[in-house]
């Protein structure tokens with residue numbers, strides 16, 4: 118059976134560490150030599166990767182499509198208006214047909230059940246390029262960014278144990294996979310959401326289960342007070358308050374999240390570490406983080422965005 122990648126939960130702590138290390142290695146080699154090693158160039162030679170996206174994307178599309186080319190393959194982009202899926206054809210029929218003619222499928226979907234079903238019926242590996250529950254490629258890029266910016270380690274781990282991430286804002290798909298990865302890597306996560314927008318019970322159980330996979334797990338804290346989450350944090354991170362598909366809730370959400378904008382003042386009031394850095398997976402809206410932080414010296418958002426490319430090239434080094 119093919120091995121799929123639908124969530125960071127699919128990886129052991131050692132596998133997640135290896136993927137981040139591989140991404141860093143390929144980034145260093147390719148940027149310093151301006152050449153792609155032969156081992157990487159041949160990895161997908163003669164292979165086609167279907168990229169079925171039913172939602173818009175800048176970073177995920179550019180990074181995954183570019184990664185397939187870097188590895189010598191052919192990325193076949195299939196937007197929602199390009200194929201029969203959902204209009205004239207079922208997900209089952211699409212999965213069987215698509216996987217019979219390609220070597221892998223990268224899928225951006227709405228409900229997570231869509232990518233899970235695609236994986237169930239596909240004869241080739243399926244990679245989740247974002248669903249309403251998870252965004253695993255983003256999280257490899259995020260841990261690569263955190264490791265690059267804050268910590269270096271030549272030992273078996275990424276050297277992130279004991280650090281603290283403060284997530285301020287909506288409990289969404291990016292947070293879920295970030296928290297799962299953090300539990301595996303020994304990183305604490307403090308989540309501040311408005312009342313009524315906290316992590317759903319079943320997802321909290323998935324995050325706690327991820328902690329059980331690690332000998333030195335991170336810890337999850339939850340609060341409705343942003344300052345409490347920020348205390349002693351190394352990283353402050355947020356995401357849009359209105360994810361794709363939630364546009365009808367915009368006014369209600371903007372009202373509910375008032376007071377959760379990341380600012381330098383919030384970091385100071387809450388007592389973030391002196392060296393705190395700011396991350397955001399993008400696209401960004403000014404309501405969740407002000408311009409001073411987003412464009413300021415602590416912001417690593419564009420490094421994080423570039424790291425999406427290297428996260429998509431995290432295959433084995435040999």
Ligand code: CP
Pocket residue numbers: 173174175176177178247255398399400
């Ligand atoms: N962060 C992210 O997934 O960006 P896109 O939606 O542009 O792919």
